[in-house]
Amino acid sequence: MTNVFDMFPDEPFEYLEVNRGEVFGNRIATRKDMRGIVKIRKGMTRDIRNIETSGGSKESDRSTVHVRPTDFPSQNTESLIGNGIHYDGVDYEIVGATEGRDFNSGKIDHLTLTLREADYADES
Numbered sequence: 001m002t003n004v005f006d007m008f009p010d011e012p013f014e015y016l017e018v019n020r021g022e023v024f025g026n027r028i029a030t031r032k033d034m035r036g037i038v039k040i041r042k043g044m045t046r047d048i049r050n051i052e053t054s055g056g057s058k059e060s061d062r063s064t065v066h067v068r069p070t071d072f073p074s075q076n077t078e079s080l081i082g083n084g085i086h087y088d089g090v091d092y093e094i095v096g097a098t099e100g101r102d103f104n105s106g107k108i109d110h111l112t113l114t115l116r117e118a119d120y121a122d123e124s
Helices: none
Strands: 011-022 025-039 063-067 084-087 090-101 108-117
Touching (some): 025 084, 084 108
Antiparallel strands (some): 063 108
């Protein structure tokens, strides 16, 4: 059975557990080294009204990371939303999570986490 991890190279990143709404902003509570298929997309997008948005804005980011479900054995996808990743010197908030299933077996073979740039206060 071929899955997304057989097709694309995985890369290291840090998974960030985030404490939200603290006095100094959203603060990184813990970091965990992980690997996944990271796709950072930035650039110009055009919406249905033909309005362009430049890269780097939260609206134009369509970045994702594919991770193995075994990396999060005791969590459901909703519990990942609001946490983040640190990749290539930039923090990203997880704003969506979906399960990728094998069509033949119905087994979950990856999770796709949708990302947007974030500005977290570091743990201290």
